[in-house]
Each structure stands twice: as C-alpha cells, then as structure tokens.
Amino acid sequence: MTSHLGIGVLSTVGAVLYTQRLGFAATTHGQLEGTAYFVGLFGAVGGGFLADRFGAKRMIEFGMLGLASLLAALAALEPWWDQKAIAIALLYAEPAFSSIASVGMFSPLMGISWPDRSATRRLFHRPRAG
Numbered sequence: 001m002t003s004h005l006g007i008g009v010l011s012t013v014g015a016v017l018y019t020q021r022l023g024f025a026a027t028t029h030g031q032l033e034g035t036a037y038f039v040g041l042f043g044a045v046g047g048g049f050l051a052d053r054f055g056a057k058r059m060i061e062f063g064m065l066g067l068a069s070l071l072a073a074l075a076a077l078e079p080w081w082d083q084k085a086i087a088i089a090l091l092y093a094e095p096a097f098s099s100i101a102s103v104g105m106f107s108p109l110m111g112i113s114w115p116d117r118s119a120t121r122r123l124f125h126r127p128r129a130g
Contacts, residue, residue: 014091036095
C-alpha cells in the first residue's frame, strides 16, 4: 500500500514537472494521464493472465521491480527529460507496472473469495450451476 502513496506523490509532483519544466500544455498532460489509465487497464488484464500462469508472487515481484526500475530510470534519465518520447514512456510505464503488481496482490484474495475461479477467469466466465 505504501507504493500507492509514493505513486500518488509522483503523480502530484509529475503534473508540475510535465507542465512547468517539460513544457507540456496542461490539456496535453491531462490527455496523456487519461490514456495512461488505459495502459494500466491493459496491464491489469495482462497481469491477470500472467498471474494465472506464473503465480501471484512473481507478478508482485515483476510489478514492484518494474516500478523501482522506473523510478531509477526517472532519476538517471533527467538530462533527457526534455525528449518528449522518453517523458511519455515514463508516464505510461508507471500505471502498467502498478497494475501488474496490484493484480498480483489481489489474485490470492480471489482464490479465497471464489476458490474455483482464478483472477482472470472470473472476469470472463460465468459461474457454473450446480
């Protein structure tokens, strides 16, 4: 849960970074943030399939290592922040890794609440009668 606190701080500071330092218009930054939620959605669905295949623990590890790598890259790539492609890639990577880690965290809970269904299968299959 503390990772979500850090991401909240990053989002708040990121808005100032993208608009004031990197020169993005506020509307452009808003549109990028909005589409980043779709990246997170696809990360969650893909992470659900991967959690079913490789296990929840590995998805948590992958997502958290991805977030840590992202933050390290954010610091290391500071001289290249003015490159729009790098700035946008960093903006989109956060919700993807965060969603993958979140799915890994919720996947074991799905097994408790609905043990005959996995995290992904619950979304796409109806329960069997009987």
